[in-house]
Amino acid sequence: MRVEVVRKKIEEEIEGIYRLDTMRTLETKRSQPKILSLVDDGDGSFPENDVSLTLPIYMKDFYDVCILGISHGLFCFYGYMKGMRMAVFWNPSIKKSVDIVVPDEIRTVVGFGVCPRTSDPKLVSIPDNLWQVEVFTLSSEAWRSITTNSSLKQIRSITWNQVAIDGCIYWHAHDLDFVNGRRVYQDVILSFDLTSEEFITIKLPDCV
Incomplete structure (x- = not known):
């Protein structure tokens, strides 16, 4: 099964x-x-x-x-x-x-996965404003703030559905881009590395 x-x-x-x-x-x-x-x-x-x-x-x-x-x-x-x-x-x-x-933040997206290097279960809390991302580790039994990289700056929305594969958590998200002077929202995959605690965005093909 x-x-x-x-x-x-x-x-x-x-x-x-x-x-x-x-x-x-x-x-x-x-x-x-x-x-x-x-x-x-x-x-x-x-x-x-x-x-x-x-x-x-x-x-x-x-x-x-x-x-x-x-x-x-x-x-x-x-x-x-x-x-x-x-x-x-x-x-x-x-x-x-x-x-x-x-953490009780409005419209917070929460992700879960286990770090493959330490076998430590983790939660990541991403608030709607994306300013203060927090990570919980079971070993420390505490939340702490992390510094986010530029990959998260352009994200405008993140879906709740997630999947944890090969040491990363993945979400479907939308980011903001400018094409010919116009604001365009694009579908992307947002990933969070459970070891390095860094975010990466992957743009999806237009045909998807």
């Missing part, structure tokens, strides 16, 4: 949790965990044995929750709890999770 199938099953589990009306019903559902087989997708991240994909119990308090990303066998959930933006790193193999408070 490939990663996207596992992702769909977990999304169904999340939807099921929030349809429940009482704690008693919730506990009954959680006492019957779904068993799925996580098969290695080529990077050795996922175990081949059967594991329980029962979600962390405190996620019952989350709302507007989604799967932000999957990297090196870790899932990252994003949502709200008690009025705060929260992210959760979850390792289904060892049934451990860590919750992180995300």
